[in-house]
Amino acid sequence: MRRLLLKIFPGMREFSSAEDLRSDSDNGAYNLAVRRAVASYRHFANFKRDKDYNKILEHVSEQDGREYLKILQDRNDGIFNGARKTLLRSDAIGNPRKYDYGTGAPLSPTTLRYLKVASDLKILFGDLSGTRIAEIGCGYGGQALVCDTLFKTREYVIFDLPDVTRLAAKYLESFLLNGCYVPRTLNAATPEPYDLVISNYAFSELPRAVQ
Known part of the structure; x- marks a missing residue:
């Protein structure tokens, strides 16, 4: 019913930026889904299953998950085993779709x-402990949590x-993090160095002017 109303009454959509500055995720429906999750614990408890949210995030297929797991197991670099006891508890937040991978x-x-992305970063850049990382497009903070847990x-x-930064926060x-996180928007940040x-x-979803 909500999606039908958005089609009939496009003015119900919520945008963060002027039209020529909007990213692909700033589509109106996604912003509403994010705001529901921020404002309501009931929605936050299940936000990873919200269909409007899934158009932008949390839509990785069961088969893709199987491929990522196979890469992690083949690499045997400690990423998967290092995350099993602590990080995978994050799946209890937001009620994501989960599958039995044996x-x-x-x-x-x-x-x-x-x-798998953390494993890529480890291969490309080595030890990331104690570093300062910036992520453009943080979603709900999943990659941030992974890097904090595995790399400290x-x-x-x-x-x-x-x-979105409010939802990520x-x-x-x-969780209890090893380091700290800092939520920013483009206009609230000054140029500064990152590791x-x-x-x-x-980044590829942003209009050219914002890139």
Whole structure:
């Protein structure tokens, strides 16, 4: 019914930016889903299953999750085993779709993707402990949590839409972190040095002026 109303009454959509500055995720419906999760514990408890939210995030398929797991197992670099006892508890937040991959407890394919990206970072850049990382397009903070857990980063700066950074803060505050996180928007940040800047698709979704 909500999606039908949005089609009939497009004025019900919520945007963060002027039309020529909007990213692909700033589509109106996604922002509303994020705001519901921030404002209501009932929605936050299940936000990873919200269909409007899933158009942008938390839509990794069961099969893709299986491929990510296979890569992690083949690499045997300690990323998956290092995350099993602590990090995979994050799947209890937001009620994501989980599947049985034969590793014990069901796993979220999105979390497996975050782990695979962490494995890529370890291969490319080595030891990231004590580093300062910025991520453009933080989603709900899943990659930030992975890097904090596995690498014990000193500071993780998350750039996204204003409401999205609020959701990420709510999510990350559900855990005790090793380092700290800093939520930012583009206009609220001054140029400063980072050890590493990453973006998992989000940079490519931005209009050229914002890039």
